[in-house]
Amino acid sequence: MKKEKIIIIGAGLSGSLLALRLAQKGYQVEVYEARKDLRKHDISAGKSINLAFSDRGIKALTEAGIIDKVMPLCIPMKGRLIHDKDSNTFFSPYSGNGDKHINSISRGDLNAILMNEAEKLPNLKIFFETECKKVDFKKNAAHFFDHKAKKKKKVKATVIFGADGAGSALRKSMFKQREVLFSFSQQWLKHGYKELSFPAGENNSFLAEKNALHIWPRGNYMLIALPNLDGSFTVTLFLSHQDGEHSFKSLNSADKIKSFFKEQFPDAYTLMPNLVEEFQKNPVGALGTIKCSPYSYKGKTLLIGDAAHAVVPFYGQGMNASFEDVTVLFKYINKYEDDWQKIFSEYEKERKKDADAIGDLAVENFYEMRDHVANPLFKIKREIERKLEAKYPNDYASKYAMVTFNPDIGYYDAFVKGNAQDKAFLNLIEDREIDLNTPLDLVLQKVKTKTNQIIDDDKTAHLL
Ligand SMILES: Cc1cc2nc3c(=O)[nH]c(=O)nc-3n(C[C@H](O)[C@H](O)[C@H](O)COP(=O)(O)OP(=O)(O)OC[C@H]3O[C@@H](n4cnc5c(N)ncnc54)[C@H](O)[C@@H]3O)c2cc1C
Missing domain, CATH: 3.30.9.30 (D-Amino Acid Oxidase; Chain A, domain 2)
Incomplete structure (x- = not known):
C-alpha cells in the first residue's frame, strides 16, 4: 500500500472510475462529491438518464476488472432507426455485417456500480455533499464546503484531480489564480x-x-x-x-x-x-464544447473527463472519452510510477489532441444526424460503405466505426482519416465515378486513393 494521498473532486463517471483504479494501485484515495449519494437519493432531475456506452468505455472498464458487472445492464443498439414525418422507418446498421453495436445504459446504475466497486477497497473513501470551492496551488490544498456539517474544510494532498464535470472548480481555480498561462474556450x-x-x-x-x-x-x-x-x-x-x-x-x-x-x-x-x-x-x-490547456499544474493537479473537455452528445462519446482518459493516464502511471510531473506531461501530450478532436467530431455529427441521415446522397454513401465494411472488414472502416468501435485508433486520427474518407466518398458519388452497382474492389481502390490525396492536400495546405 502506498502512503501518498490523492484527492479526486467529483464522484461522477470519470471520478469514480479513476478513484477505483488509483485505489487498486494502492494509493490513499479521497473522493469529494458535491451532490448527495445517488444510490440513496434520486438526483437525475430529467438530465441524460441513459447513455450510449461503446468500445472505448468498455476497454476502460475491462481494465478496471468490472466489465462483467456492467454488461448485464446494457441494451444493445445495432443501428439507427430513422423515422420520417409519415412514420415510415429506415434502419441503418452501425456496421457492414451487423456484428457491431453500441449499448444503452442507465447513467445512475453505471455510476452506482463504479462507486460500489470503489468503496469495497479499504484505502478509498467518498465524501458526499462536500463541494469544492477552490484549489490553492501554492499549498496543494483543496477547499470544500461540507453541506451536511455546514462548515468549511481544507484538505492537502500529493495530487489533486478535478473530475468535477463541465463546471469544474479546479479548472476555474487554474483560470483565476494565473499560476499558469491557462487557455480556455467554451462554445455553446x-x-x-x-x-x-x-x-x-x-x-x-x-x-x-x-x-x-x-x-x-x-x-x-x-x-x-x-x-x-x-x-x-x-x-x-x-x-x-x-x-x-x-x-x-x-x-x-x-x-x-x-x-x-x-x-x-x-x-x-x-x-x-x-x-x-x-x-x-x-x-x-x-449544449457546449469546452477546450482548455494545460490540463495539469506542475505534477500536482490534473483535469480529467468533462472538466478538461466537455463535448456535445452527438457522437455518444463524452463518457466514453472520459473513461478513455483513465486508460491513457494509467498507461503513463504504470510507466513512470509516482513521477507525476512526467506522467501528466506525457498524458497531456497524447490526450489533448484526441480530446479536441472528439469535441469537433461531436459538433459535426450534430449536423450529420440532424440533416444528413435522411438525405438521399448520405443514404447511398452509407449503403456502399456498409457493403465495403462487410466485404473488407480489415481494409475499410467508416468514420463512425473508427470513432466508436476502434479504441486502437485515436480520435484525432479518426477525425483526419474519417473526414477525408467522407469527402472522397461524396465526391466520387457526385462525380458519378461510383454508385451502388460499382464492383466493391474498385470502390475500395478509388476511395483509398482519393482519401490519401485529400489528406496530402490538407497537409500541403497546412490544414493538418
Ligand atoms: C444530454 C446528454 C447526453 C449524453 N449522452 C452521452 C452518451 O450517449 N454517451 C456518452 O459517452 N456520453 C454522453 N454524454 C456525456 C457524458 O454525460 C459526460 O461526458 C460524462 O458524464 C462526463 O463524466 P465526468 O465524470 O467527467 O463528469 P460528470 O458526469 O459531470 O461528473 C462530475 C461530478 O462532479 C461533481 N461535482 C461538480 N462540481 C463539483 C464540486 N465543485 N465539488 C465536488 N463535486 C463536484 C458532480 O456532482 C458530478 O457528480 C451526454 C451528455 C449529455 C448532456
Whole structure:
C-alpha cells in the first residue's frame, strides 16, 4: 500500500472510475462529491438518464476488472432507426455485417456500480455533499464546503484531480489564480435539449423497437430515443433555445407542444401520454464544447473527463472519452510510477489532441444526424460503405466505426482519416465515378486513393 494521498473532486463517471483504479494501485484515495449519494437519493432531475456506452468505455472498464458487472445492464443498439414525418422507418446498421453495436445504459446504475466497486477497497473513501470551492496551488490544498456539517474544510494532498464535470472548480481555480498561462474556450450551440419519455407497455414490454437508437431528424431540430431495461425509452428533443419558428421559447403552451409533436413526430407522439406534463416540468439543458490547456499544474493537479473537455452528445462519446482518459493516464502511471510531473506531461501530450478532436467530431455529427441521415446522397454513401465494411472488414472502416468501435485508433486520427474518407466518398458519388452497382474492389481502390490525396492536400495546405 502506498502512503501518498490523492484527492479526486467529483464522484461522477470519470471520478469514480479513476478513484477505483488509483485505489487498486494502492494509493490513499479521497473522493469529494458535491451532490448527495445517488444510490440513496434520486438526483437525475430529467438530465441524460441513459447513455450510449461503446468500445472505448468498455476497454476502460475491462481494465478496471468490472466489465462483467456492467454488461448485464446494457441494451444493445445495432443501428439507427430513422423515422420520417409519415412514420415510415429506415434502419441503418452501425456496421457492414451487423456484428457491431453500441449499448444503452442507465447513467445512475453505471455510476452506482463504479462507486460500489470503489468503496469495497479499504484505502478509498467518498465524501458526499462536500463541494469544492477552490484549489490553492501554492499549498496543494483543496477547499470544500461540507453541506451536511455546514462548515468549511481544507484538505492537502500529493495530487489533486478535478473530475468535477463541465463546471469544474479546479479548472476555474487554474483560470483565476494565473499560476499558469491557462487557455480556455467554451462554445455553446444555439440548440438545447429536453428529456422526455415513452413509458413501457404491459409487463415492461417495449412499445418501439428495442435494439436501435431511434432518430427523428427534421433539419432544424431532432428527436432521439434510447431504450431502458424497464421497457421505457428516454427521449431527447434537441431544439433551438429561441431562434426559428419552433423553439423551447415558442413552445409555451400545451396546445403548441401537442401540435408540434403531432405534426413533426407523429409516431413518437402516440407513445407519449405524459408529453405535456414532462415538457413543462423537465429543464432545458445547454449544449457546449469546452477546450482548455494545460490540463495539469506542475505534477500536482490534473483535469480529467468533462472538466478538461466537455463535448456535445452527438457522437455518444463524452463518457466514453472520459473513461478513455483513465486508460491513457494509467498507461503513463504504470510507466513512470509516482513521477507525476512526467506522467501528466506525457498524458497531456497524447490526450489533448484526441480530446479536441472528439469535441469537433461531436459538433459535426450534430449536423450529420440532424440533416444528413435522411438525405438521399448520405443514404447511398452509407449503403456502399456498409457493403465495403462487410466485404473488407480489415481494409475499410467508416468514420463512425473508427470513432466508436476502434479504441486502437485515436480520435484525432479518426477525425483526419474519417473526414477525408467522407469527402472522397461524396465526391466520387457526385462525380458519378461510383454508385451502388460499382464492383466493391474498385470502390475500395478509388476511395483509398482519393482519401490519401485529400489528406496530402490538407497537409500541403497546412490544414493538418
Ligand atoms: C444530454 C446528454 C447526453 C449524453 N449522452 C452521452 C452518451 O450517449 N454517451 C456518452 O459517452 N456520453 C454522453 N454524454 C456525456 C457524458 O454525460 C459526460 O461526458 C460524462 O458524464 C462526463 O463524466 P465526468 O465524470 O467527467 O463528469 P460528470 O458526469 O459531470 O461528473 C462530475 C461530478 O462532479 C461533481 N461535482 C461538480 N462540481 C463539483 C464540486 N465543485 N465539488 C465536488 N463535486 C463536484 C458532480 O456532482 C458530478 O457528480 C451526454 C451528455 C449529455 C448532456
